[in-house]
Amino acid sequence: MHLKIQSLGSSKKDLVEFNNCRFEGCFIMSHDDIPFIPSVLADQYVNHADFRILGSGNSPLLYEPNFKGLALRITSKSTGTTSTVRFDTNSTAFTTVIKDNKYNGDWLNDFGVNNVSGYAYKDGYTGVSGYAIGRLDCGDDKVGIASDLYIKSLGKRLGDCSVTNKTLTVIIDGTSFNIVFNKNYVGSGTANTVPSDYSNQQVLDEINAVISSVATADMYGVANDYYPEFSDVLSRNRTSEVILKGMAVALDGGFVRKSIVYR
Structure with missing residues (x-):
């Protein structure tokens, strides 16, 4: 199954929300900018991820960003x-x-x-x-x-x-x-x-x-860095410490922090 969300250059912060949805099989949610409709130079901004994708309680799915803005x-x-x-x-x-x-x-x-x-x-x-x-x-x-x-x-x-x-x-x-x-x-x-x-x-x-x-x-x-903001999947670091790839983390009050590892 395949769901496609397209940001076509409205420059508006659109919103799509999925709550308690069941995605059957190997379900792919793709997000792209084809075609990017604006035809004048003044409207060629780089972050084409105009949609915020929100939700929670959904079954697993694959997210595939494919934006061309560079x-x-x-x-x-x-x-x-x-x-x-x-x-x-x-x-x-x-x-x-x-x-x-x-x-x-x-x-x-x-x-x-x-x-x-x-x-x-x-x-x-x-x-x-x-x-x-x-x-x-x-x-x-x-x-x-x-x-x-x-x-x-x-x-x-x-x-x-x-x-x-x-x-x-x-x-x-x-x-x-x-x-x-x-x-x-x-x-x-x-x-x-x-x-x-x-x-x-x-x-x-x-x-x-x-x-x-x-x-x-x-x-x-930069738009390819966006990821759906599902509250039960995506956690953010609100501490002053940088968490590097591969480090152990813990959840604290809904946010992620660097974990203390005892040897």
Whole structure:
């Protein structure tokens, strides 16, 4: 059996709720963004998981997220509390490929990710690297009701930088790196139905050529991190301690905490 939930780009926080439901056999709940209907650049936000999926008391099922929205992410190669990445909000490429105006303000979400100035970051911890990620969808897939428009890739957003260069400044572990975009990235792809001359991978290669000694640039789909909020399945860490993968945990007042292990 297969249930499909589709986030099509309304930018509204829709809600679907399942309580005491029986899912027969190997039941799969898939969640995707096909097609992503908005056809203008201003509506190409990165987190396509517009539906909140709530409930409790349900029989087991498999959840399969398959979102295409991709943001530019820079991850430090160091680990620990000094592993940090920030974008310089005054650099000329910041508003072009990173900043979503809908994410103005400064707040900390339930997963320890700081949202600030139209982008997000999370600092490192023991064995974990810090990163910063944009809030614009820069994927090179097609959008629109007919899925025929190339309007949001890195090349499309950067446009022609051969005369007037754009610079993205990234502060990695306290040191600034200037990534200068100086080519005609859109090239022959000025029409919305034609892709840019430079693919996302080619632009990533330029970025990594500058920062590869200390960090890695890639494209990341934040919506694929979402998981149904079933109260009897999903528990959250509300303590000040980071819980690493594989650690023993205990439930305390409905929330998860690091377990004390006696030897």
